[in-house]
Amino acid sequence: MTAGLDPVKVMKQEVGRAAANRVKSGSIVGLGTGSTTAFAIQFLGDRLKSGELTDIRGVPTSFQASVLAKQYGIPLTTLDEISKIDIAIDGADEVDPQKNLIKGGGAAHTREKIVDSLADEFIVVVDSSKLVDRLGSTFPLPVEVLPMAVAPVTNALEKLGGKPELRMGVKKDGPVITDQGNMILDVEFGAIDNPAELEKILNNIPGILENGLFVGVATLVLIGEIKNDQSSVREM
Known part of the structure; x- marks a missing residue:
């Protein structure tokens, strides 16, 4: 890892990139809220700009996601205009071994639950500090x-x-x-x-x-970890 780079930031970027790389051209994408998801939105914008990804539209879960999507050139749509969401990317405050979540640290969990629940595939991006044996252990x-x-x-x-x-x-x-x-x-x-x-x-x-319990909604959890100053991403 390059000296001077914040390992936590690099790890969040890696998880965000891993999630963004799973989006296919022509997809409707739920855009979640939070610091790790922000990197995923940035990398989606990069893939669009380079031409590697085409014809995607985002459904933002918050004002923050909407602003970021516009900043990175991701066209937006609304739930009124679409019949399905192909993939959603979002963070979580806690994840249990059954992939159930607590969300809402950013106060956007109502919109997030609507969008994430509609998605055919819901990818959760977290670092290993968010993993718990039982929900409610560390986070209200x-x-x-x-x-x-x-x-x-x-x-x-x-x-x-x-x-x-x-x-x-x-x-x-x-x-x-x-x-x-x-x-x-x-x-x-x-x-x-x-x-x-x-x-x-x-x-x-x-x-x-609405409350921040997301039960049976997540399909894939991507976990960022730092070991010996090296960041890695694993699937739960």
């Missing part, structure tokens, strides 16, 4: 909530044994507001025994728009 579960329902939803989550905390902005006064105009409760449940069941229970609470 993000829950997107309608602003008027924050108090009743907080009470309902506490009754389920969760410890909800309203996510506050960084370098901004007040709470984080999602692209849909809602708020995020980060809920600590500890290790989650049955993610599929909890996902359903949470989404049945009035006022919750």
